[in-house]
Amino acid sequence: MTKTPILSINNLTKYYGKLKALDDLSLDVYPGEILGFLGPNGSGKTTTLGILLGILEATSGTFSWFGKPPTPGQRKKIGALLETPLFYPYLSGYDNLKIVALIKEVPYSEIDEVLKIVGLEERKDSKFKTYSLGMKQRLAIGAALLGNPEVMILDEPTNGLDPTGIVEIRELIVSIAKRGITIVLASHLLDEVEKICTDVVVLEKGRKLHSGKVSEVLRSSEIVELSAYDLDKLKAALTEEAFVSSVRKEHDILIVELKSHIDPAEMNRLLANKGIFVNYLSARKQSLENYFLELLSEQNV
């Protein structure tokens, strides 16, 4: 059974003058997915989202929403928060949402519902310029929820928030996802992405490095953390072993990716036989963060 992608990107390329921001990017997003859109700063995430939302023009390539060529009207069914919340500072939260509702052709009655979902009911009549950053982000998410969107695009929704704010937004996103809305979440908070997202795409320098299911990434390899007094000797010894896929140094420990499962005790014995005694050994599952950093460091070799 083939499903139609809700979003399909085909060979998208974008130049800013001579700078190639996007390099032949292709990607499909299926309904119901929660896609983590990852990449270092300058990798082309915001450029891609800008093109999809009609504010930037691609140099070449195409994309489609809901299986059809892009039109402005489609965006009434897409909720978007790109980089920063953009509203009229002298208008209240409610009045700002009124303008969004008029543009999306959505009845005003939805405004109160949406304000309740994001927890801004009490401050709805205060001017936007009086809002804290967290409130501004929440208003933006509220605006994105108007019109029962089928897709939401959230670019760094927790940008600049304190830890409490980050948790609040995360819970909000999870509850939105539960309604079956497809979400594209661009974020630097990899552990958040690991918790929330079903799929992940990694960009670097405008190219797609990887795309796939989060669960597969997490299952893809086992990680063992090791440390010894002589780290270089430890690293050399490990690199010799066949079961080791890669070794990466982080501060004063080594992070080792295994090709196949090895019992930690067995590893300990092997190293002791070589005269290396570890002072720290911890087996853990692959994390998105580790996978991401590995992927990027491979590229930079």
Added chain:
Amino acid sequence: MFRLIKIDFYKYSKSRTFWVLFITYIVTMTASIVGVEQFLNTALSKAGTDSAVPIPRFSFYSFPYVWHNMAYLAGMFKIFLALIIVFFVSNEFSYKTLRQNIMNGMSRNEFIWSKILFVVLLSLAATLILFFPSLVMGLIKTKVLTWSVVVKKLFFLPAYFLELMAFGSFALFVAFLVRRSALAIGLLAFYYFVLERIVAYKLPDEVAAFLPIKAMGSLIDVPNSNLMKLFGVNFREYVDMQDILVTLFWMTVFIVSLFYMMRNRDI
């Protein structure tokens, strides 16, 4: 179309800046219309006592001349309306609210139309602001009131509307081109007060008549008055077809270029 008017209405109706500027405009216009005759007469009577030639007193408000006189006077304030337009439109760029409007589902063309409609409504309002006080002053000060004398030169009102619409579309053009409010306001003022005047001065009159601002300003020429007749100067008492066509031409150019500017740009 009503949706676009509604959207812009909600954008501005709660802006204190907008109301301060707009109410200032209304008050200034009304005060000028009502007070101009008295002002000029007082100013000139002081001069008149010294001169050998008796300077006749002005009577601006008699029908049918009141329409011409007041429309000419009102035309001097159009720069104020243009500044309102430039300020609010370029703010949509600098605050990036335009960006959010587009992301929310407004097409670029719809955005442009909403601003054009804003200029139309503003010009209509300004024309009414010209109409009512002038009508009242005319009714008070005209000695012989007949229906024909009231409506005889009423064509200056649509000419005034055209002048405002054209100047407003020039303001839109500058705002969309430059996108930053301070720069846009500065450029508008510079072009209006300085640049075109210098160019017009250097060109022969027949050619200068084709410049945008000159044509718009010439729609309503300096009204004649008894004072001018004394000096043997005779300005036009009608609206010239060439000026109308040139003004329409420039207005079309400015508006069409808005659509062209927004077509494939990054916002």
